[in-house]
Amino acid sequence: MNAPAPSPSATTMSDKKTATVACPFCDTLNRVDMTRIGRHPKCGHCGKPILLDRPLAISDATFDQVTTGTTVPVVVDFYADWCGPCKIMAPLLDDVAHRRAGEMLVVKLDTDKNPVTGQRFGIKGIPTLIAFRKGQEVGRRVGAVPSSELEAFLETI
Ligand SMILES: [Zn+2]
Numbered sequence: 605m606n607a608p609a610p611s612p613s614a615t616t617m618s619d620k621k622t623a624t625v626a627c628p629f630c631d632t633l634n635r636v637d638m639t640r641i642g643r644h645p646k647c648g649h650c651g652k653p654i655l656l657d658r659p660l661a662i663s664d665a666t667f668d669q670v671t672t673g674t675t676v677p678v679v680v681d682f683y684a685d686w687c688g689p690c691k692i693m694a695p696l697l698d699d700v701a702h703r704r705a706g707e708m709l710v711v712k713l714d715t716d717k718n719p720v721t722g723q724r725f726g727i728k729g730i731p732t733l734i735a736f737r738k739g740q741e742v743g744r745r746v747g748a749v750p751s752s753e754l755e756a757f758l759e760t761i
Pocket residue numbers: 627628629630631632647648649650651652
């Protein structure tokens with residue numbers, strides 16, 4: 605009678621977890637069922653695997669479709685290759701993408717190659733992390749942060 609209540613194991617079917625991501629090989633946009641990523645989704649165009657346990661690239665061309673076409677939170681890492689602090693953040697984000705695969709989508713945007721999106725969101729320094737839900741910004745963190753702060757940020761989105 606004082607036993608803890610069992611944690612709910614049923615997920616609501618109405619809130620389907622899907623992500624829209626660009627294939628890293630051919631750039632075709634694919635819709636992926638986030639509850640079935642263990643089944644190794646493949647690109648509908650080229651048939652190569654779409655690996656969601658690491659940050660996928662996002663671009664000016666695919667940004668809107670990915671952020672609005674994904675029902676789980678999307679965390680965008682605005683970075684550039686020459687940016688030292690970005691290199692410090694990269695393995696932390698790899699780890700988040702791996703541990704939270706299916707729960708959130710971690711993507712990275714190269715601000716040198718994709719200036720339009722960087723300008724649109726007023727990116728003044730990198731790395732900048734912005735979290736989106738259904739296309740709306742729900743959180744932002746500027747600068748490299750230790751993993752504890754990164755986790756705290758992820759809890760707020
Ligand atoms: Zn492909």
